[in-house]
Amino acid sequence: MKLSNKTVERVCRVFGYLKVLEDKGIAFVSSLDLAKAIGATESTVRKDISILELTGFSRKGYDVMLLKKELGVKLQLNKKRKACIVGLGRLGTALLDYEKFQEDGFEIVAGFDASINKIERINTVIDVFAVDDLENVVAQRKIELGIIAVPAQAAQGIAYKLVKSGVKGVLNFSPVKLIVPKNVMYLDMDFTSALRSIAARMAVC
């Protein structure tokens, strides 16, 4: 079972949509419906599901609850994951209380910032610490995921500390590419770069 990142990404979207369908009380869904919801084609969806060795029903489609459960197991999407946010500027603090994360099984258990003043001012239920404590806190609390929201020049250093302390996944909001070991999962969420590439595509189209 060899999953490409693209397949994983799409299947995660399918999982999210299955939640919606489940809440609506819909029992079966076709590959075409799933495809429309996640922005893919029906054959891609079918292939993705079959790569995961899961299957639907001829003439009926996929059983919503069953498929959701199976995907949850295969990708361990029901497992609670502890995460932390490093960098408590505007973006970082917005993320601290982003309720959606909690709903989705991500528990933000710590926030870090370099500025002691900022730490004292922040008004949140989540524990916040100085960056100097990062390694201890991450290790002690067994935090698996790090969300980086610090300025560009600090990002690589933070990534290094996170990895050293045992983090196995990094979501990077800074505008620079980070270097992490191959066994650490890594994804960029760079707004500026995103906006720029939209603008560039506007220019060339």
Added chain:
Amino acid sequence: MKLSNKTVERVCRVFGYLKVLEDKGIAFVSSLDLAKAIGATESTVRKDISILELTGFSRKGYDVMLLKKELGVKLQLNKKRKACIVGLGRLGTALLDYEKFQEDGFEIVAGFDASINKIERINTVIDVFAVDDLENVVAQRKIELGIIAVPAQAAQGIAYKLVKSGVKGVLNFSPVKLIVPKNVMYLDMDFTSALRSIAARMAVC
């Protein structure tokens, strides 16, 4: 000159890195250096640049200032673009004052929210309006880019309004895929989906 989205994305990153090099006063850069900075391989970088019909110098690499200028022209990256943010929750307000956007030629000229109370409370230099005024304001101010930071169920409606009012690019922070005309550039920035796919990859690796 047929540019894939991937090429556009990488070249935008290259452009960002060229800015850094320029500030440092570095005159020439090799494809290998660029590749390392943007997380790609050297041949990919060379191919991307050659697709754009740009060229470097044998044995010396690329002239930093020149390449930056040429990329700027080809992709119109120096053009100022007016943008607006719809949805002024935590994320939306964080984005409102994200200085990086300004540095990069994006001018946030309006914010919108459905809640009148929220609009009155918000403390920012940027003009904020009720969503009901969206179509008028976007059209009048000739806003080209819309940033969607509203809840899932409202996102498609907002996208429709934005497009109808003349927006040519959409950056979507909501967790649902949106449908926009083919001539409108569109990109998703879905945190939840991103975190989930990191977690899933952690599970299968």
Added chain:
DNA sequence: AAATGTGAAAGGCTTCACAGCT
């Protein structure tokens, strides 16, 4: 009849490898 499941074909992107240039 209306869906899935899946080999095979097509398409697109990346890497290779080396000629060419200074």
Added chain:
DNA sequence: AGCTGTGAAGCCTTTCACATTT
């Protein structure tokens, strides 16, 4: 000698098309 520029090869992903299932 060292780096670019690029056709060709290789790899990966998507799409096609149709046998299969109920």
